[in-house]
Amino acid sequence: MEQLLFEDYIGSNLGHQKDASIIRTWVLKQVSRGRFEIDNNLCKVKILLNGEKRTVIISNSIKTNEFRDLVYITSPTEPSLDFLYKKIGWSEEPLLICLKDYQDQFYKLGTEFENEYWYKFYSKTEIKDKLRELYQASWIDYGKQLEEESIIYDELGLCGLFAMPYNMLFECFNEQCKERYGDKLFILKTIPECRYLKDGKEIIGDRFEVIEDYDLNCIEDVGKLCKHLVDLEENKSNTKISELNAKIRDLESENTKALDNQIYLSNEINRYHIRRWLFFLIGIICGIIICKNRLMN
Template identity: 40%
Template sequence: MEQVILKDLFQQRDDRSTSLFKYAIKQLSRCRFSCTEERCELIALYKEEKYRVIVTNEVSLQEIRERIFLFSINDEPSVKYFIEAMMLFIIENSENTLMSALKKYKNKNYMPGKKYNDKYYYKFYSKTPLKSSLRDSYNAKWIDYEKQLENGNIIFDELGVAGLFAMSGDTLFKAFNEVVKECYGGSLFILRLLDDQEYFCDGKEIIGERFEVIKKYDLENPKINEIGDFVKEMIKENTRKHELLLAEKDNKINELNHALSELREENTALFKIAYRIRSQRNIIIGLVLLVLLMFYIIPTILQLFL
């Protein structure tokens, strides 16, 4: 596998260098890299050939940001998310080297499936090879998922480079159109995250090596019962999300009630302390008056009569 340096790609303007740079940035934004103290490595594709791209601290965060805008890839959801995270990192950290930023970014955003609240996602796919200019621009390769499912209910990235993409339920409702069908196909998976598999999510898409297939639908030639099942799944998904929202509200209410209870207990404790202080103050005042009475007032009165 040929090795290239990301910084070297900055100075070159040929098609290979530009394509590899764009691919590398997308891989960084999706946590598809390994990182050490000195360097970061990732795999990028160009014309179906794999390249190992090396990233070092010779490249600054500002240089990365400038070239992202220069190469017009800032509209990519994961890249947009990446830029915002990097700028926030610069603001919050005095040591803003690229390696430290990338390690923190991956630690925060690359998590096992068990840590995600949403466990179910959706993926359009095609049972036959697809060809479109949009797929070519993304270097998207057709995968025979039906063949993979002959050996179980897991689909996976055969190349092990970019990972598999899936969308949330909210994004799914906006994706029923001919453009999506042409690019991804007219069949649909309902997928579940695997607890021990790591994923990256930018809010719109989730990316990982492997997913469990719960159900699949042929939306190009659907049967009436399949449509009914699909609608039921969507209703179930919306109901589940509403239940999660209600549960979160209940948890917040319980947290507030607990906080109020703790405040009441603290106020009661403070009141008792204040009462004790006041009682002790009265005792001290009484003792002072007694001392004054015994050693000053009474002797003074006795002197008047003697």
């Protein structure tokens, strides 16, 4: 696989201007998704260029803040790039240290998301759309993949598959998303041994397990989807209620302890007053006895 140096495509070297913008964009997108390998003090990023796989090498010759500026210029609104830009932050650390920290912190095993469901629109027929081309979201025959097992995957092993959390799902029930992504919907789970990056608006990974497959043109499937979402919300509410009840019990326990402490302190104060009066009375008695002895003498 041919290797390219990233630094050759970010300067003013006229000999490397061909495809420079494409290379910069796809390298930065891949890095933002955690899809790179650091080996022998070099960061290796795989991209698809003109239909062929290429490996692009990033080194510490590029300053971290210069790299961060490139991320922002490339796309300040794309979720994963915006996520990378914010998480790297302004730093004087060598670039590869920052990238390794980013990958270690956010490119996580599927076990980190084992209690979450993810959603993906798809089509059984190929869709041509400029935005899909921009994201290199090529059409995949998921039906064929599912003939073997209930797993869908990125056939090229480059960009990964994108899925959304359920709170983003409702924003996508419109004709525009239907035309761009399709009228079918997967409910997905992450796979424990695979890695994923969650950028706040979507999750990106190579492979997902298919839990349910719905046709949004079928009223029965829409009903099943609605029930699934209602059940999720109910479980979420029950979990929240349980957490609140636990906090109430803790507060009650703390209040009980506070009340016990208050009673203890009150008793101590009373005992102090009693002791003070006893000492006062003892003092008076002692004074009387002393005076009486003096008079007798």
